[in-house]
Amino acid sequence: MRRKAKYVIVAYIFIISDSPGVLNGQNLYTLLCAGRSSKHVSVKKQRRNGEKMIFKCRNCGGNVVYSPEKKSMYCPHCEGIESQQKMEGTSEETCANCGAPLHAGTFSSSARCEHCGNYIVFDKKVQGEYEPNLILPFKIGKEGAKEILKREFKKRAFTPASFLSEATLDKMEGAYVPFWLYDYIAQYHYAGEGTKVRSWRSGDKEYTETSYYRVIRELNIDFDKIPVDASIAMDDGIMDLMEPYEYKDLEGFQDKYISGFLSEFFNEDAEKLEPRAKRKAQSDAEALLQESLSGYSTLRAQHKQLNMDRLGFFYALLPVWVYTYSYRDQKFPFYVNGQTGKVIGKTPMSMQKLAGYSATVFAITFLIVNFLFMICKL
């Protein structure tokens, strides 16, 4: 029995006794075993004391960014590969390239200068206590994300024409969202009474047989990296919908990956956000238990106990393309998972297209009614 998991869950279910033995003596099976996917990467850390820095090209002085397509650092000006060198700046308020004021958010760890378009990394927000353990580098670049959005929404009848225009799509930004990833082991104990009811008819009599079973389950569940976003600006529900991420691509954090993208450091700490991870684990544990309890006509729980122990947590940056479309004073945010390409967002309805459509329906209806009327007259 295999269930699609949003993250890795390994569950061993021990059916201690289902008397009488209705499960063919099978007393241990693996409900889901996807294997652990954590990857341990050691990265040499370079400590710097500057407030911010920029990756400059050794060949031409342009801003070197991480290219998901090339899987390397890339200079878009001279097409140099891995030609970057770090240049320090002192103040967080101004661009390290042109000196223009930077309008970065409270939780920004990197920003794009509105004046020159260069990407600045705020050193202190990715070092020390703010240094992520892990990062999932973007797999899908801007062009790829644009194509995904175009494909997804081309067929939607009432999307305004400007929604997919190159000019508006170009405003799309790649952002690394801070996440806490929690590991737990859990034991779920269940004891109850189950019934199975069989009915049959013989002659003019109807028989019903009710068999009673003592049902006991012991689930040992291993949760690997349950994700909870640590960004206040990002809607929790939307971020949950962005799952699943493939954790096999997680790497040790390196600041070069965030050059070319916006990023935030965690807005809230792991302890504060842990209840959300626990709720996800509890709901998954309940689903696993219910799957293991199928086949009874009725079930009455006598004892249920879920014990969870946190093994640890990681601070990780996960990639999301963000596209905010404004239509009639309303904002419509769209998100594309920067690793898998999954799209979340609701398209606006063009009133103009909708009006055109209603008018067409009305015109056709009118013609048909008219036509019927004419036939009747004949």
Ligand SMILES: [Zn+2]
């Ligand atoms: Zn260059």
Ligand SMILES: [Zn+2]
């Ligand atoms: Zn600048």
